[in-house]
Amino acid sequence: MTTSPTVRALYVHVPYCHTICGYCDFYSEVLDTRAAPRLVRALTAELRAQRSRCRLEPLTIFVGGGTPTTLAPDLLARLLAVLAEPPLGAELEFTVEANPATVSPQVADALASAGVNRVSIGAQSFDPAELRVLERIHRPEQVAQTVRHARAAGIDNINLDLIFAVPGQSLDSWRRSLDAALELEPDHLSCYGLTFEPGTPLHEQMKGGRIRPADPELEADMYEATVATLAAAGLRQYEISNFARPGRECRHNLVYWHNEPYLGIGPSASGFVGGVRYKNVPDTAEYVRCLDEGRSPRAQQETLSPEQRARESVMLELRLVEGIDRRRFAQRFGHDPAELFGDQVRRHAELGLLEIGPATLRLTRRGMLVADSVITDFL
Numbered sequence: 422m423t424t425s426p427t428v429r430a431l432y433v434h435v436p437y438c439h440t441i442c443g444y445c446d447f448y449s450e451v452l453d454t455r456a457a458p459r460l461v462r463a464l465t466a467e468l469r470a471q472r473s474r475c476r477l478e479p480l481t482i483f484v485g486g487g488t489p490t491t492l493a494p495d496l497l498a499r500l501l502a503v504l505a506e507p508p509l510g511a512e513l514e515f516t517v518e519a520n521p522a523t524v525s526p527q528v529a530d531a532l533a534s535a536g537v538n539r540v541s542i543g544a545q546s547f548d549p550a551e552l553r554v555l556e557r558i559h560r561p562e563q564v565a566q567t568v569r570h571a572r573a574a575g576i577d578n579i580n581l582d583l584i585f586a587v588p589g590q591s592l593d594s595w596r597r598s599l600d601a602a603l604e605l606e607p608d609h610l611s612c613y614g615l616t617f618e619p620g621t622p623l624h625e626q627m628k629g630g631r632i633r634p635a636d637p638e639l640e641a642d643m644y645e646a647t648v649a650t651l652a653a654a655g656l657r658q659y660e661i662s663n664f665a666r667p668g669r670e671c672r673h674n675l676v677y678w679h680n681e682p683y684l685g686i687g688p689s690a691s692g693f694v695g696g697v698r699y700k701n702v703p704d705t706a707e708y709v710r711c712l713d714e715g716r717s718p719r720a721q722q723e724t725l726s727p728e729q730r731a732r733e734s735v736m737l738e739l740r741l742v743e744g745i746d747r748r749r750f751a752q753r754f755g756h757d758p759a760e761l762f763g764d765q766v767r768r769h770a771e772l773g774l775l776e777i778g779p780a781t782l783r784l785t786r787r788g789m790l791v792a793d794s795v796i797t798d799f800l
């Protein structure tokens with residue numbers, strides 16, 4: 422007899438946004454208010470089908486996108502009510518992504534009444550010109566307003582997303598955005614360097630010479646300033662791009678970085694359940710059709726070999742400041758990571774990018790600056 426795998430994390434993808442930002446590489450589309458109820462029905466159907474195949478006992482739920490708060494408050498409340506059944510434990514971390522221009526007091530109340538206790542706000546910058554380069558629809562002052570609405574509704578765990586290395590941004594301007602974010606006393610900050618993903622309008626602008634990416638040295642200075650400023654403000658860095666007050670680390674993302682199982686539902690959502698990694702079809706209309714017709718919305722799935730899982734774990738856990746716990750890794754995969762990936766580990770250690778400790782394997786400060794190239798070497 423096979424037992425159903427237990428899954429502790431649930432991700433739900435709501436693909437709608439009011440407009441599409443020029444740098445966006447997520448699967449997102451402009452809100453279609455007439456189609457939105459059908460999407461919510463399909464999400465409900467997929468969740469119920471998945472619940473019958475695995476034991477879903479979530480310690481974290483993350484509703485992302487897209488911008489889930491573009492949904493009308495009653496529709497959003499309907500979706501959240503389905504996610505929150507059966508009644509969830511008091512320890513649950515329940516996050517919804519929100520954009521500053523989309524959270525009215527009514528939306529904040531709908532979130533709080535459904536049990537949402539963490540809001541992740543896409544602030545990105547506090548400089549109006551930089552927000553225009555990023556094609557964001559909000560104004561800087563709407564970030565503070567969103568934080569106020571969330572706290573007034575009783576949601577006290579707040580993350581702000583920020584982007585640095587925006588074309589035209591100076592180190593001073595980036596410091597001003599960091600300071601403005603800190604004035605709002607967030608519990609968590611995610612700070613990512615802007616990337617120019619092929620296929621995005623921003624990438625086209627770069628190819629056409631209309632905008633220039635930030636100088637790599639300036640980007641490195643911005644990153645160093647981020648780490649120093651946030652440490653001084655009591656936000657501990659626990660991942661390459663993530664900083665939190667003690668106890669406010671994002672438990673949902675920690676599930677990803679520790680390569681643990683999670684269920685993903687919605688168009689383009691991926692998941693990892695029972696050793697199988699899968700991805701749903703990145704097309705909302707097709708996703709809804711699949712669920713309406715009782716078909717699986719999965720576009721790809723692959724059962725990972727033990728070696729693939731070990732390799733993925735190294736790549737994900739190296740992102741964490743604490744690095745890889747060698748003993749835990751060996752218990753899980755049967756080998757010490759420093760031996761299993763001896764060549765790569767030695768090479769990066771000799772370059773001063775990786776530190777081999779008796780209990781851990783982790784990136785050095787210098788390694789963090791070039792993390793992507795170190796990590797992809799383990800592919």
Ligand code: SF4
Pocket residue numbers: 437438440441442444445446447449486487488520543
């Ligand atoms: S709001 Fe977020 S998901 Fe939507 S288009 Fe902009 S970056 Fe993409």
